[in-house]
């Protein structure tokens with residue numbers, strides 16, 4: 001039999017989040033939890049001196065990366081409380097260690113984007129006016145007077161960066177009635193003169209990003225060719241030079257190097273990521289000599305190095321520095337293992353399984369499959385389908401401590417990139433438009449059918465779990481396919497699309513917008529929305545269910561779980577007997593806090609031991 005991993009040790013191994021290189025390239029700021037909770041830290045890249053700047057003030061689950069001041073002496077931060085996502089701006093002085101809260105309108109979400117080169121202003125994406133829009137925060141003022149709106153668009157609008165001379169801003173929004181559309185814009189730093197600079201066709205998603213150091217070009221992205229392309233936009237001629245070949249791989253642009261020679265790009269293929277560079281002179285791609293596995297990172301450091309994270313399904317994330325002059329790597333922040341040797345972890349196998357239907361008989365779904373080592377071949381064993389969130393997201397071949405723990409308990413786990421996932425081109429990503437709980441759910445059902453064909457899996461003991469949109473599918477699958485799953489564990493999931501849209505429109509308007517881009521307008525598509533809400537079909541539930549939800553979740557509010565619980569009770573089901581229900585008072589939409597993660601994972605493992 002497999003040997004259970006020690007859960008407490010596994011989950012308390014330190015993680016690093018939000019790494020951001022300073023404008024002078026000398027330091028990196030990040031959050032890590034090696035003290036037992038998330039703290040803001042900086043690391044000097046030459047001396048490797050680490051400094052911890054907070055002791056208890058940072059949120060348990062930071063929602064955005066730190067933003068440096070132009071002189072690399074201050075950090076701007078977005079902090080919330082207990083996962084409520086009402087992120088308020090704070091500024092930390094690296095000289096004095098003082099943390100100061102900036103003015104915040106209760107209820108709004110403020111995210112620092114970029115500090116102006118003159119040190120007087122901060123570019124902020126904020127919901128303080130309703131929809132997510134661009135604001136200027138004047139650091140020389142206080143109170144409401146510090147805030148000036150730079151955009152007042154009806155659709156979600158987000159700034160990327162000031163130009164190097166501080167006179168312009170790159171941003172992205174959609175002014176077309178086709179909600180899937182996205183275009184790139186530039187405006188003056190005072191919000192005047194907003195002008196569309198990148199638009200290929202109606203309905204495709206184009207965006208502009210970071211600036212060339214001489215201010216003449218912007219990085220550019222488009223999905224119009226059916227996959228992500230990276231390029232650069234010449235702001236004088238309006239022409240785009242695409243580096244990713246048409247019909248080629250899925251690329252996302254990063255940044256232009258400080259010497260103006262390279263564009264860093266992240267290539268997404270087969271559930272893995274690889275950074276590469278395009279020469280801005282020759283357009284020739286340059287591969288990096290990185291270890292096998294998943295690598296990501298597009299930020300430059302110390303002038304000629306790239307900051308790269310590296311992981312595999314059996315190795316935790318190391319932070320590396322890649323020297324572009326010598327093509328060599330050094331380890332900046334090594335992953336920690338405590339007493340656990342990486343050989344104790346189970347490698348994920350990259351597979352495809354069939355998900356045939358009358359319309360699409362040939363569909364093959366990519367997935368990562370974890371089969372426990374040392375199972376008794378004479379027995380049949382339980383297995384789990386893991387559904388990811390988003391839905392515009394995906395599973396990668398990275399280290400997943402929760403999956404490793406469940407596999408070490410003897411569960412086979414499949415992590416499918418169902419239709420609607422990113423990383424497999426635009427048609428795959430868009431296959432669940434106006435179809436949440438349709439093709440994606442079919443692929444979840446097909447994952448269970450596939451598991452049932454594995455000789456070591458017991459077809460009567462298949463479970464399903466997932467977080468957020470994965471929680472949505474974990475509620476919906478057992479009511480739409482009542483005989484497939486023995487148990488389901490929706491975590492911060494969705495059960496009622498209309499209620500979700502009402503609540504998101506009030507609390508996270510940019511998320512309500514994202515929701516409409518995918519599922520249309522709630523009134524126009526009311527029948528579809530009701531059919532794709534688990535609450536409508538609660539009476540069909542046969543599987544045993546464990547519902548987990550953070551009481552402060554503003555993204556998928558706790559009334560989603562409470563409503564489904566009430567609907568189950570109305571059909572004669574009983575808590576404790578037919579389902580279990582747990583709310584976490586100190587949590588929002590998931591948590592990075594080790595103690596909370598241990599509690600949740602233990603609840604899941606105990607529940608599975610009793611019911612699967």
Ligand SMILES: CSCC[C@H](NC=O)C(=O)N[C@@H](Cc1ccccc1)C(=O)O
Nearest residue numbers: 389390391392393468469511514515555
């Ligand atoms: C990376 S895909 C986008 C994630 C999405 N955020 C968008 O701004 C998100 O939070 N999705 C939730 C599920 C959800 C979707 C739509 C409306 C409310 C919740 C998630 O899966 O985390």
